[in-house]
Amino acid sequence: MRIAEALSTARKKLSSVDSPTLSAEILLSYVLSCPRHRLITERDKELSPGDREKFFQLVEKRVTHFPLQYITGKTEFYGTELRVQEGVFIPRPETELLVEELIKMLNKEDTFLDIGTGTGCIPVAVLMNKSAAFCFATDINSTALQVARENIRMHRLEERCQLFEADIFPPVDERFDIIVSNPPYIKTSSIASLQEEVKYEPVLSLDGGETGLDAYRRILSGAPMYLRERGYLLLETDPSVLTGLLELARNSFKILDIKRDIQGLERLVLLERKGSSD
Numbered sequence: 001m002r003i004a005e006a007l008s009t010a011r012k013k014l015s016s017v018d019s020p021t022l023s024a025e026i027l028l029s030y031v032l033s034c035p036r037h038r039l040i041t042e043r044d045k046e047l048s049p050g051d052r053e054k055f056f057q058l059v060e061k062r063v064t065h066f067p068l069q070y071i072t073g074k075t076e077f078y079g080t081e082l083r084v085q086e087g088v089f090i091p092r093p094e095t096e097l098l099v100e101e102l103i104k105m106l107n108k109e110d111t112f113l114d115i116g117t118g119t120g121c122i123p124v125a126v127l128m129n130k131s132a133a134f135c136f137a138t139d140i141n142s143t144a145l146q147v148a149r150e151n152i153r154m155h156r157l158e159e160r161c162q163l164f165e166a167d168i169f170p171p172v173d174e175r176f177d178i179i180v181s182n183p184p185y186i187k188t189s190s191i192a193s194l195q196e197e198v199k200y201e202p203v204l205s206l207d208g209g210e211t212g213l214d215a216y217r218r219i220l221s222g223a224p225m226y227l228r229e230r231g232y233l234l235l236e237t238d239p240s241v242l243t244g245l246l247e248l249a250r251n252s253f254k255i256l257d258i259k260r261d262i263q264g265l266e267r268l269v270l271l272e273r274k275g276s277s278d
């Protein structure tokens with residue numbers, strides 16, 4: 001079977017998933033370990049029986065909506081390649097908004113804390129753009145921590161990022177300039193209606209409890225102890241939990257800004273820890 005035929009057959013099989021053509025090309029370039037454009041220039045080349053078998057096995061896996069990123073073991077975030085694997089949340093483009101804001105806010109040698117770091121996408125993207133900043137990051141999921149460690153090492157950032165397997169806050173006596181988080185914030189009752197692909201991701205990274213606010217509540221109640229006076233808290237959110245989040249924040253924080261993503265949805269909340277004179 002030639003490359004062109006294999007792609008055409010795969011496209012038909014993949015008609016029930018998003019972007020069947022792109023999915024087929026990504027899977028075949030993964031199997032052949034070649035860049036995607038080579039599939040076009042070598043479209044008449046015969047596939048070996050082994051490659052053909054492997055390719056169609058992966059196509060069948062993708063037909064079940066198993067995420068492409070888990071098959072290829074990588075994803076792109078803020079222009080950088082990251083490792084990812086089953087058992088770890090796949091970074092979303094929406095989170096690039098948080099990265100962009102954090103890069104703007106950080107002064108030269110500031111230290112920030114990332115709660116629920118997943119693949120470590122936020123520290124990697126930010127530290128690559130802020131060469132004197134320092135980061136502490138936590139996750140309760142040991143598989144995520146392992147992947148985050150690989151990503152930090154792959155981008156040579158070990159000297160400026162400390163990772164902790166911890167429940168929300170790290171076991172350190174430290175005050176941070178900024179705390180950021182993209183915590184689990186989906187209401188438990190909404191998990192069953194999520195896109196099929198998302199159901200392959202760890203529920204721990206999605207489930208925010210009955211109101212979606214469980215993780216926010218814990219972050220907001222602990223953050224004043226870990227933030228310097230007038231330090232900032234930058235939280236990714238979703239319109240479905242925004243009102244509840246702002247309610248929880250009012251006690252100890254000033255609400256400085258709510259930013260929308262490119263789809264116009266409220267996606268980011270910027271809070272400032274109240275000072276003793278507020």
Ligand SMILES: C[S@@+](CC[C@H](N)C(=O)[O-])C[C@H]1O[C@@H](n2cnc3c(N)ncnc32)[C@H](O)[C@@H]1O
Pocket residue numbers: 089090091092095115116117118119120121122138139140141144166167168169182183184204205206215
């Ligand atoms: C929505 S994912 C975000 C991951 C990553 N920051 C990103 O933006 O792609 C939420 C992350 O929080 C972690 N998490 C959930 N509960 C936690 C807890 N109690 N303490 C620390 N991390 C937690 C999950 O394991 C998951 O990696």
